[in-house]
Amino acid sequence: MSEINEQRVCIKFRLKLGKNATETYTMIKTAFWDDSLSRSVIFEWFKRFKDGRQSTEDDPRSGRPSTSRNDDVVANIYEKVRNDRRLTVRELANEAGISIGSCHEILTENLQMRRVAAKFVPRG
Numbered sequence: 001m002s003e004i005n006e007q008r009v010c011i012k013f014r015l016k017l018g019k020n021a022t023e024t025y026t027m028i029k030t031a032f033w034d035d036s037l038s039r040s041v042i043f044e045w046f047k048r049f050k051d052g053r054q055s056t057e058d059d060p061r062s063g064r065p066s067t068s069r070n071d072d073v074v075a076n077i078y079e080k081v082r083n084d085r086r087l088t089v090r091e092l093a094n095e096a097g098i099s100i101g102s103c104h105e106i107l108t109e110n111l112q113m114r115r116v117a118a119k120f121v122p123r124g
Contacts, residue, residue, distance in 0.1 A: 007037050008056035012049045021046040068102035074110045077103065081113065081120050 007028055014024040025042045037045075067073075076096055080087060087095075093103035107113045113120045 003032070003035055004037065005056050007032060007042075008045055011042060011045045012056060015046060015049045068098040069106060069110070073098060074106050077106050078111055081107070081111070085120050087120075 010028060010031070011024055014027065019027075021043045024046055025039050028036045028042055036042075073096055077092055080092055080095060089100055089104050089107065092107075093100045096103065098106075107120060112123045114123055
């Protein structure tokens with residue numbers, strides 16, 4: 001559980017104990033020191049829980065979906081690596097038309113590969 005989520009759980013718990021937002025802010029500051037949420041954020045979450053919110057997770061946000069890490073691009077990178085394991089990340093990114101960072105994430109996270117002696121190989 002992230003530290004932010006832990007603090008939200010604490011806020012919810014303090015509300016259920018019948019404490020007010022100011023007391024909750026003081027307790028969070030004491031427990032989490034410099035890593036604590038700001039006063040305004042604590043008061044905001046206190047109000048949300050008081051109004052009946054149950055979840056401590058962030059609300060889903062709309063945004064631009066990732067176009068570089070979809071199944072088609074991952075499959076394309078996988079095929080290129082299988083055909084020539086000596087390709088560099090930069091060469092793969094240029095051929096696929098994606099950023100070097102996205103290509104590296106595809107190789108390490110999606111395909112679970114790492115570089116060994118100038119070749120990409122599956123981890124294991």
